[in-house]
Amino acid sequence: MNTTLSIEINKTKSSKLPQTNFDDLKFGQTISDHMFVADYENGEWGNFRIEPYAPLQLNPANATLHYGQSVFEGMKAYKNENGEALIFRADANQKRLNESAKRMCIPEVPEHIFMEGLTQLLEVDKAWIPNKPGCSLYIRPFVFATDDYLGIRPSDKYKFMIFTCPVGNYYSKPVSVKVECEYTRAAEGGTGFAKAAGNYAGSLYPALQAQKQGYDQLLWTDGKSHQHIEESGTMNVMFMINDTLITAPTTTGTILKGITRDSVLTLAREMGVNIEERFLRVTELEDALRSGTLIEAFGTGTAATIAHIAKIHINGNDYELPQKDNSAFSNIILETLDGIKYGRLEDKHNWIIKI
Known part of the structure; x- marks a missing residue:
């Protein structure tokens, strides 16, 4: 796997980690500090960066809002007894993301971009992986169209992002x-x-x-x-x-x-x-x-x-x-x-x- 991806890293100046109650994690409601972002323009992915998690600014004519050109994945990271971060079957998620992308006329995300963006993001936010049994760090990669255009056609521009959130059990009972x-x-x-x-x-x-x-x-x-x-x-x-x-x-x-x-x-x-x-x-x-x-x-x-x-x-x-x-x-x-x-x-x- 290519390991030369240049990712600009801009860390948050005010982490939410000290205020996070890891004993009361509601699934998908607590978001970690950072996100990985890449942009697709002129036929290629670029502008790779890790930046503080924040709202996006979208044009009202954004293609995804009107025509739904969006795909996503879900995976988890865990901590072992030595405090090392472990990701489960991320390669399978990367392949499935691209199967979904192909069906939705979205450009595929190359493996090295997906994996390096993911691993560097987890290195930055490793402290967000819970230590409690049954808990993990949920990872959400997704791709969506970013053209500002009203018309039924595939977008020319896209954004690939990954953010994470510490979670407990999705279902608390049968x-x-x-x-x-x-x-x-x-x-x-x-x-x-x-x-x-x-x-x-x-x-x-x-x-x-x-x-x-x-x-x-x-x-x-x-x-x-x-x-x-x-x-x-x-x-x-x-x-x-x-x-x-x-x-x-x-x-x-x-x-x-x-x-x-x-x-x-x-x-x-x-x-x-x-x-x-x-x-x-x-x-x-x-x-x-x-x-x-x-x-x-x-x-x-x-x-x-x-x-x-x-x-x-x-x-x-x-x-x-x-x-x-x-x-x-x-x-x-x-x-x-x-x-x-x-x-x-x-x-x-x-x-x-x-x-």
Whole structure:
């Protein structure tokens, strides 16, 4: 990897760190001191800098505000027992950002720009990585159009940025979910596989209706028939039916290629778990809930890591899932992933980048 990127660093004169309560971290609400910024003009990325986190000044005609040309990623950094900063699978996030960017007509961010911007930003803000168990530094890279132009065409100018925020758990308890059979999150040929901002905007209204009914999230179904489970609003989903782990495939282009999803499947295969990457029919899920053959269900994602599902609503009926002890597959996987991320277990897959 090229290591000659010239990044201008302008550190804040007034850090927010002393006033930050690391015992009360609400996800995404506490932002670290600095951000990495790069600009795309005349066909290339340049003007690399790390500067104090601050609001942006945008023209009202900014292309992203009107046409939604924006993609983002999410990853985390951790501290091991020696106080070293560890980033989990940042190379996979970089590749996925560019897959999303290509679909949205956004120029790709070269690996050396992504990785050097990220690592230098974390070196500057390393003190923001929490030391508490279960806490981490959430990292948000994103790219958006910056042309000031009203017209349907790809922008000529873009901005790539990274900022970070110390976080605790995304979900503080097991979640309840509702199977969504009316609204559609993604359709084949669309942008469902991309981490495009508009995908999330379109999902807000159905999710809000479910929350008003007492559910934390939706289980989205396919846009054609609404007969197959795809993913949840904030995570991929997995179901253990009898001794088989079932999760939707990512080959249709309607489901995000989750990095935590891939990590769980990799570890599960090493454990000898039966895995089926296929669409689970809604009727099959309901039959498994009624018969008790659904052993557990959980979500996988960067923010949530492993989110246990406690209740599933299907066609007017609520089905409760029993609480799981430490011997449950999802808890074993969670402990293993955390062990790798915090440097307590051997990293056999070279998933960790040490700063």
